[in-house]
Amino acid sequence: MKTKSFKLLVSSFALLAFIACDKDDDNTDNTGDNMELHAAFAEFDSENFNIYINDDEVVLETTGLPNHTSPYWSAGHPLDIEPTVTSYAQMAPGDIDQFNGSYTLRVPITPALANSSSATGLGAIGFAVSGSVIYNDQEGPNVPLDNAAPSLDYTGAHTGPQSYHYHLEPKAWSDDDDALIGIISDGFFLYGRKCASTGDYPTDLDVSGGHMATTQHTDDAEYHYHIMNELYLNQYYILFPEDYQGSPNAIQ
Numbered sequence: 065m066k067t068k069s070f071k072l073l074v075s076s077f078a079l080l081a082f083i084a085c086d087k088d089d090d091n092t093d094n095t096g097d098n099m100e101l102h103a104a105f106a107e108f109d110s111e112n113f114n115i116y117i118n119d120d121e122v123v124l125e126t127t128g129l130p131n132h133t134s135p136y137w138s139a140g141h142p143l144d145i146e147p148t149v150t151s152y153a154q155m156a157p158g159d160i161d162q163f164n165g166s167y168t169l170r171v172p173i174t175p176a177l178a179n180s181s182s183a184t185g186l187g188a189i190g191f192a193v194s195g196s197v198i199y200n201d202q203e204g205p206n207v208p209l210d211n212a213a214p215s216l217d218y219t220g221a222h223t224g225p226q227s228y229h230y231h232l233e234p235k236a237w238s239d240d241d242d243a244l245i246g247i248i249s250d251g252f253f254l255y256g257r258k259c260a261s262t263g264d265y266p267t268d269l270d271v272s273g274g275h276m277a278t279t280q281h282t283d284d285a286e287y288h289y290h291i292m293n294e295l296y297l298n299q300y301y302i303l304f305p306e307d308y309q310g311s312p313n314a315i316q
């Protein structure tokens with residue numbers, strides 16, 4: 065009996081090895097070693113995201129819905145809560161679940177820094193791990209975020225023209241730590257205010273909050289962004305107020 069199951073095990077491994085080799089052979093136009101998803105993608109909400117590799121790109125499809133509580137859910141939704149830092153009178157119009165906020169982003173498997181930086185625009189500039197999208201520090205054309213700050217919920221987000229979105233450090237899962245926040249449309253990951261490489265606030269950030277360092281997701285130093293540890297309105301931290309350092313890809 066023991067021998068039999070051992071044989072079965074051996075043949076299973078042989079079959080697996082055969083399948084693995086076969087797959088490599090079929091992908092001779094790609095570098096086999098790079099075809100694995102970056103470890104950081106495991107932190108993206110599995111209910112809201114579909115993430116896979118297609119050609120030389122990582123494709124991220126999201127429902128646009130956050131996986132946490134907010135007063136912006138419709139009344140009766142299991143994740144709906146009373147507003148704490150905002151109020152019903154100050155909240156932006158529209159509930160999370162009234163929007164069709166599904167989006168797709170395709171980024172290179174190995175993103176590269178661009179020769180020159182480029183400005184972010186209005187609308188989604190990245191995906192948070194929760195499922196919802198990241199905006200910059202503008203509320204609308206010539207409308208600074210200051211005007212909309214009172215409508216932001218406890219996790220720095222509110223509903224907008226197209227979907228629920230974050231402007232500030234998302235307290236639902238990151239508060240003065242090195243948590244993964246999400247991915248910016250140029251393909252680089254955005255982390256909290258601290259860096260796992262030192263356990264402290266990074267001191268070598270460029271103008272966009274980026275630097276080369278290891279993270280909790282890689283032993284090789286790689287470029288990534290941080291929420292910059294600079295106070296906004298004396299109490300908040302803006303997620304991504306500066307330029308892309310890579311080449312932005314469309315979010316649609």
Ligand SMILES: [Zn+2]
Binds near residue numbers: 203222223224229
């Ligand atoms: Zn907004």
Ligand SMILES: [Zn+2]
Binds near residue numbers: 259261266
């Ligand atoms: Zn870092």
